[in-house]
Amino acid sequence: MQSGNEDGMKKAQIDYEAMMGNQKVYAKNFIREHPKSSVSPLVALTQFAQQMTAHEIDTLIAFLDPSVRTSIYVTELKKLGDKLKITEEGTIAPDFTLNTPEGKPFSLSSLRGKIVIVDFWASWCKPCRQENPNVVALYNKYKDKGLDILGVSLDRDKDSWVKAIADDQLAWHHVSDLKFWQMKRL
Numbered sequence: 156m157q158s159g160n161e162d163g164m165k166k167a168q169i170d171y172e173a174m175m176g177n178q179k180v181y182a183k184n185f186i187r188e189h190p191k192s193s194v195s196p197l198v199a200l201t202q203f204a205q206q207m208t209a210h211e212i213d214t215l216i217a218f219l220d221p222s223v224r225t226s227i228y229v230t231e232l233k234k235l236g237d238k239l240k241i242t243e244e245g246t247i248a249p250d251f252t253l254n255t256p257e258g259k260p261f262s263l264s265s266l267r268g269k270i271v272i273v274d275f276w277a278s279w280c281k282p283c284r285q286e287n288p289n290v291v292a293l294y295n296k297y298k299d300k301g302l303d304i305l306g307v308s309l310d311r312d313k314d315s316w317v318k319a320i321a322d323d324q325l326a327w328h329h330v331s332d333l334k335f336w337q338m339k340r341l
Contacts, residue, residue, distance in 0.1 A: 178202070191220040196228035204235055209243055212236035248273065253307065253330035256317050261305075261330050269303045277309040278319035287323040294327060303327060311335045 182202040186195045199215055207215070212232050216224060223229065241249055248271075252262040263273065274290060276283035294304055308331035310316040320329055 186215075186218075190218055191222060193223050193226055193228075195219060196223060196226050196232060200228045200231055204232060207235075207239075209236045209239035212239070253332050255328070255330055256313065256320065261328060263305060266303050266305060266328070269301050270297075272302070272304045274304055274306045275309065276306060278312075278315040279310070284319065284323065287325065291324055291326075298327075305330065307331065308333075309335055 179202060182198050185192075186198055189195050196216075196219060204212070213236055216229055216232060216236075219229065240246070248263060250262055250264040252260050255261045263271070272290075272293075276287075278284070290304065294302065304325075304327035306320070306325060306327060306329040308316050308329065310319075310331055311333055313333055316329075316331060316333070319325075
């Protein structure tokens with residue numbers, strides 16, 4: 156990259172992706188061939204867990220030998236699976252309440268019965284702001300058919316948050332606790 160060799164960068168990317176693909180195949184084969192190994196749940200946790208669904212995690216745990224299901228790695232896989240189950244497609248989203256720009260509490264559950272997009276964003280987030288025109292267009296197209304949006308801001312500065320809502324013409328519900336990454340767990 157530093158040399159500016161674009162062809163070399165493309166080849167390196169292809170080689171890297173092939174190597175990572177081979178690593179995943181090797182890891183899957185290891186788990187399949189060693190269900191009694193205490194290393195198998197570690198491999199699953201480090202190699203695949205972030206791409207797995209709750210069902211896939213449950214299936215993997217059931218495949219593992221009972222002798223390794225008490226490992227800390229299986230416990231971590233179960234925790235991840237439990238978190239994923241809360242927000243799986245088709246489930247009711249966990250309720251939360253945060254304040255609107257006017258300082259009034261607003262709960263996600265107040266939108267029950269509608270199709271709701273929960274949009275996590277911030278006034279300082281350039282990709283978020285670049286995507287806002289598309290979200291506005293989607294909202295305008297479907298709002299009369301039951302679509303609603305709840306914008307959850309990771310801002311710290313109320314004035315910047317409110318200005319971005321106005322500037323980007325975000326005509327839906329907005330909430331934040333103005334605590335940036337320390338936002339209360341939803």
